[in-house]
Amino acid sequence: MKLVCTQSDLNANLTLAHHAVPSRPTHPVLANVLLRADAETGSVQITAFDLSLGIRTSFPAQIDGGGEIALPAKLLNDIVAKLPNGDITLNSEGDESLTTLTATTGQFYQIRGMNAAEFPELPEIESGKAIRLSVTSLEEGLRGTLFATSGDETKQVLTGVHLRVSGDGLEFAATDGHRLAVVEATNAPEGEEETPSDIEGFAVTIPANALRELERMFGKRAEGDFISLQFEEGQVAFDLGGGQRLTSRTLEGSYPAYRQLIPQQFENQLNVDRRELISALERIAILADRKNNVVKFSIDSENQQLSLSAEAADIGSGKESMNAQVSGQSLEVAFNVKYITESLKNLLASEVQIQLNTPTSPVVLTPLSGTKMTHLIMPVQIRS
Amino acid sequence: MKLVCTQSDLNANLTLAHHAVPSRPTHPVLANVLLRADAETGSVQITAFDLSLGIRTSFPAQIDGGGEIALPAKLLNDIVAKLPNGDITLNSEGDESLTTLTATTGQFYQIRGMNAAEFPELPEIESGKAIRLSVTSLEEGLRGTLFATSGDETKQVLTGVHLRVSGDGLEFAATDGHRLAVVEATNAPEGEEETPSDIEGFAVTIPANALRELERMFGKRAEGDFISLQFEEGQVAFDLGGGQRLTSRTLEGSYPAYRQLIPQQFENQLNVDRRELISALERIAILADRKNNVVKFSIDSENQQLSLSAEAADIGSGKESMNAQVSGQSLEVAFNVKYITESLKNLLASEVQIQLNTPTSPVVLTPLSGTKMTHLIMPVQIRS
Structure with a gap:
């Protein structure tokens, strides 16, 4: 394998891929990225795979000799990131296990790699279903739900986002047992008649860490695009176009019936x-x-005000007041400050609506504009 | 005590002072800052003191009632930092132990403080010597030496910078036992005849952490100024003007005779x-x-080149080459990469000179322009 590429291309693609390199690899080859140079297409493919999450990227290069090699991901990434702008030559011809990296201003590095044949193939989905997904809807759905997934690996399906596709609708859901987030989006851009797929409907739970990487990969794309989602039992693959692909195992087990947790009617509500x-x-x-x-939260219907307060004995207390559009009765309800803050940070509309029945029943937060999002939080019981 | 000040003034001064608040206070009152409101001068003084390092700052405010109170530093700092721009009212009249903080957009906080009388006074230096120091020289001297102080608290005087004042000269020195940094600066701005003091000469070793805080306080000042240094046995105080003051204990014990470590002559040198x-x-x-x-480092006299190289068995190797102005013979010398990099980062000239006699004797780095700095590093022995 021998190729010449720019430092910025190599750096950007290594940075993207290395998120799928495990920090504690179960097999030495997984600490590597697979570089594959294809003379026919004039492109380099970089693959990283931790056996659950896989990322593949691709970029154009001058290929003087096709081939493939597995190189230590962190070492390569660290060196390339610090090289000056300009051309980089990678050459693993001659001694196959020793790849040389040469830059134009006097840099010469030799890196010991591994045989590309040892690197596991990314899962290919051949018989599964495929569907086009609106990138905008996917971004909104992930933003509105990912924060509510559980970080506790023993909680299985709760560590992922549950995605349900039906006709031209997409529904995202996440819950860690303390709170629930649901986003309902359409899968066709506004004004377009076309439904992007003839799939009847399906649901899949995808690990949050894979979806966070997907969000990162969106950063490199223009909005309004569609990407392709393929899936079969136990596996999904997102094809982002331009040679970028993310694969992930899915989370097995039935997802909680979250719809029944959301109250149908509310007696009290406020907009803030x-x-x-x-x-x-x-x-x-x-x-x-x-x-x-x-x-x-002290909701004051008479003065159309919301006051927040907290007390810490021996230390002090705080109270914050603001205008609110209150309908229903005045009441007091308490929250875990972390849950309600995280929820508000992921709703994105300029105004939000808070709905509730009693201080001990589920409270629902929704944005007053944009895509339909429902964040449900259980209040904390207070003694007054 | 009752006062009205701006959020930005209070925030900036609390941020400056809180660096002298110990993270694990030996006495509860040391976790506080002392606020003193003076109706006559229309100013607020903030003091923090960990019994070794003390910082006092001052800023103008509308004083509706003079007085003083000790308030928990971290809590106050955290709240004020997050308040919106605008006026803040602090009031400890009425219940002395409970200070109220009110901002203009609906914020109301109560903070439990301590009696100001419990807060220790900053050391006052009455009988000691005083000298004016050029801020520019002090900044250069600290920049050129602080990095070489020891972080090991058991190493006593080596955890500080040794400052020697004589006539209109300032000499800074720091060593951690592996390297030595010396900066020789003048204490009068270029072109000025005046010597800033009639002090005959003295030397003092000041803890690095206090000097790092002093550097931070310089960030708020214009260059070219002088500040006042007072000192007596065991204590120094820097008066920065505008009510800003930093006090520190000094480090006891005789400082190593570092001058004799620096070779007088060199057979080989290169500029890069x-x-x-x-x-x-x-x-x-x-x-x-x-x-x-x-x-x-491979110094090549014939080709006027410097090459750097490192090898890590089973991983790879690297070599970097660059032009250099070499005089003397070609030779190889090795360094701890951390020591030589840190030294170069603190020399500041665009070109540096590296001087040495043999691969096992002290190597000296100096800037080719600007203030006279001498960084001495012991090479690492290599088997060839």
């Missing part, structure tokens, strides 16, 4: 400015953190 | 571009880190 509420919560959290993380 | 050398070292360090942190 989202940013103002987040700022106030971030200050109140300083005091709440010192005690039990509890923030109390 | 400093940034180019740093960039090359940062890449070579990626390989050196995997092995023993050793980088080998």
Whole structure:
């Protein structure tokens, strides 16, 4: 294998791929990225795979000799990131196990690689279904749900986002047992008649870490595009075009019947400015953190006001007041300050609506504009 | 005590002072800052003191009632940092132990403080000597030496910078036992005849952490100024003007006779571009880190070149070459890559000179322009 490419191309693609390199590889070859140079297409493919998440990227290069080699991901990434702009030559001809990297301003590195044949193939999905997904809807769906997934690996399906596709609708759901986030998006850009697929409907639960990498890969794309999702039992693959591909195992087990948790009707509701509420919560959290993380919402129907408060004995107390559009009765309800803040940060509309029945029943947050999102939080019981 | 000030003034001064608040206070009151409101001068003084390092700052405010109170530093700092721009009212009248903080957009915080009388006074130096110090020289001297102080608290005087004042000269020195940094600066701005003091000469060793805080406080000042240094047995105080003051204990014990470590003559020397050398070292360090942190310098007199190289068995090797102005013989010498990189990063001239006699004797780095700095590094022995 011998190729010449730019430092910026190689660096950008290594940076993208190395997120799928495991920090503690179960087999030495998994600490590598697979480089494949194809003389016919004039492109280099970089693949990383931790046996659950796989990332493949591709970029154009001058290929003076096709071939493939597995190179230590971190070492290569660290060196390339610090090289100056300009051309880089990679050459593994001659001694196959020793790849040389030469740059134009006097740099000469030799890196010991491994045989490409040892590197596991990314899963190919041949018989499964395929569907086109709107990137905009996918981005909104992930933004509105990923934060609510569980970080506890023993919680199985709760560590992923549940994606349900039906006709031209996409529904995303995530819950860690304390809160629930649901996003309902359309899979066709506004104004377009076309439904992007003839799939009847299916549901799959995809690990949150794979979806976070997918979000990162979107950063390199223009909005409004579609990407392709292929899936079969136990496996999904996102094809982002331009030679970029992400594969992931799916999470097995039945996903909780979350719909029945969301109340159908609410007696009380208030509309507030989202940013103002987040700022106030971030200050109140300083005091709440010192005690039990509890923030109390006092909803004042008469004065059309919302007040937040927290108390930490022997330290102090805080109270923040703001205007709100309240309908229903005045009441007090308490939350874990972390849950309600995270939810608000992922709703994105300028105004949000908070709906509830009693101080001990589920509370629902929704944006007042844009894609339909439902964030459900269980209040904390307070003694008054 | 009752006062009105701006969020930005209070925030900036709390941020500056809180670096002298100990993370694990030996007495509860030391976790506080002392706020003192003076109606006559219309100013607020903030003091923090960990019994070794003390910082006092001052800023103008509308004082509606003079007085003083000790308030928990971290809590106050965290809340004020997150408040919106605008006026803040602090009031500790009424219940003395509970200070209220009110901002203009609906914020109301109560913070439990401590009696100001419990807060220890910053050391006052009454009988000691005082001298004016050029801020520019002090900044250069600290930049050129602080990196070489020891981080090992058991090493006593080596954890500080040794400052020697004589006539209109300032000499800074630091060593951690592996390397030595010396900066010789003048204490009068160029072109000025005036010597800033009639002090005959003295030397003092000041803890590195106090000097790093002093550097931070310089960030708020214009260059070219003088500040006042007062000192007496065991204590120094820097008066930065505008009510800003830093006090520190000094380090006791005799400082090593470092002058005799610096060779008087060199047989070999080379001049190189400093940034180019740093960039090359940062890449070579990626390989050196995997092995023993050793980088080998190959000085080639014939080709007027410097090559750096590092090898890590089973992983790879790297070599970087650059032009250099070499006089003397060709030779190889090896360094701990961390020591030589840190030294180069703190020399600041665009070109540096490296001088040495043999591969096992002390090597000296100096900038080719600007203030006189001498960085001495002991080479690492290599088997060839």
